[in-house]
Amino acid sequence: MAASAGAQQIGPLADASAPARDDRGGTLTLEFENDFFSTTDRHFTHGTKLSYVTAERSPIENDVIARAARYVPFFPDGARARASYSLGQNMYTPEDISQTALIPDDRPYAGWLYAGFGLVAEDPDRERIDNLEIDIGVVGPWSQADTTQRKWHRWFDFDEPRGWRNQIDNEPGVMVLFERTQRGARADLPFGLETEFLPSFGFALGNVMTYASVGGTVRIGGDLSVDYGPPRIRPSLPTGGFLRREDGFNWYLFAAIGGRAVAHNIFLDGNTFSDSHSVDKKYFVGDFQAGLALQYDGWRLAYTHILRTEEFHGQDTPDRFGALSLSYQF
Template sequence: MSRKLFSVAIGSIAAIGVSLPIDAKADEFGRLSLLEENDSLYDTSDKHFTQGLRLSFLSPDIASNSAWNGPFDFVGALAPLFSSAPKAGDRSRRYAMFVGQSIFTPTDKTTTTPDPTDRPYAGWAYVGVSLLQETNRSTLDHLEVTIGLVGPGALGKQAQNDFHQFIGAAPAHGWSYQLRNELAGMVSYERLWRVPLFSAAGLSFDIVPQAGATIGTVATYGAAGGMIRFGRNLQADYGPARIRPALSGTDYFDADHLDGNFGFYVFAGTQGRIVGRNIFLDGNTFRSGPSVDKKLFVGDLQAGLSLFWSNDIQAVFSAVRRTREYDNQPTPDVIGTASLSFAL
């Protein structure tokens, strides 16, 4: 089931990617990004959120007379989710389509019967789509819908143990006790503001506050936070993409208003979340199984570096420190991230 899900997702992304530029304002064909998040990327840790891989496609800017504006206008008519602009030229609308897999494991993976007070084993394979609208070069609205499969069908056991066998590491022995198969999803909305602080000699400081919420059987939480950045050509994006549930970030990138091709920035940020549900801690929605008592408040701290050459290529590296997510968790987690994006 998971293989079919990924095949359909990749085929859909390719098909939409081909059709979108027909109505795009710019002569471009979109942007492809590969994001890896792993607790052992910069360290030797291997526990909790142990692996995440996400492939995404960002469409070109949608023309004001394109039929692809329909979903934006429909959602905006139902609720005030997208900022208004004096005229269509003051906004930029793009789609992002993505597919990914995340793996969660307990601290001790040597036992066949996991500790019931430790985090459960879980795999999560998903596809999704984002609606991204920038308004007046200062505000970004981000609506995201994600659906996928939690459980053995997500192939978390195979992904982890096959890779461990390849590198000569010990396998995880408790996957028989993972969360059971469940079709699950979530809807997320957030707004990000880009606030310039000062610029001099081609270098700038800005701050990107954000607030949003997610609801669904995978995760339900409210979030608020912000990021401070220093570098060149900060107006290209609002910070790097991340894998939910996590710090806010988006696939959005716009090279049209860059001053020269080269850009970079160092960044640091934080986000706090009030968590109502996390399936990877609370367990399956409609059946009993492994679970732990989650923390109501979770916070992330991050720092990193983004380098890009126009729209052609971008590389991002960062590290995230996440507070304890459940009652018996011995220490906070540190997660490394790396991503590569390039124009098609």
């Protein structure tokens, strides 16, 4: 197993052949999720997210990020902290976007435009990562999801979405999220490969979504200590959102399963403070995903294919969509 980042060995036990690891830079990531990858156009139909996770700060550093992490009671003592910043937009539609009339038994048109601010704390031994984040934004026409989808479909000559006038109403949205991922069982394999299992759990509270989640990821590939898996737009299985530079080429395959107990989902339940289109949601939703991550030096390109079980009563089949992300560690 490759030595973990930041745990440099000194003296005769040091591995002179081990590549130098540099954690001083932050990670910038552009994420793009769309059901185009599964040739459908419905439900969670598109998400875009731009995020930046800072370089890590040690507990002894006297800066605002390290001090803030020490005040979070469930962050581990001695954790190395990072701050995260993000801007994203999600859009949701019924299955038939050609109709102008409201479709009562299919999910509402809805958009979510938000900014995220968070803290990421990792144990010094790299065995656990905690993520605390608050997302603040708007749903409804203020989100501009209708404008984005119309322009996107016009540019690529896709079918015109005609029912956005039926979308849920404008509403400010707040969501607080906590996620934890643990490096679990791991093993070295022939040909310099590694494999590991990463169990995870989390929860979200707010008028946008309220849920509790649990899941696990299996990975196999080269140096797995470079990250905790490629990022995803929430709700999803959690990852750290950052990348450690690896000299030369690195890769891994992954597969994951997760489930959520959903108490509230504004994109299905409709507006919190006004009447709007809604459907009868399901309280338990599962995600199954698999994909490939490729890394060269500070760059990472990852693709994830997701199958999400039915989210509301009357939905006939699970949803399928893809997630593409490009990250760079400065």
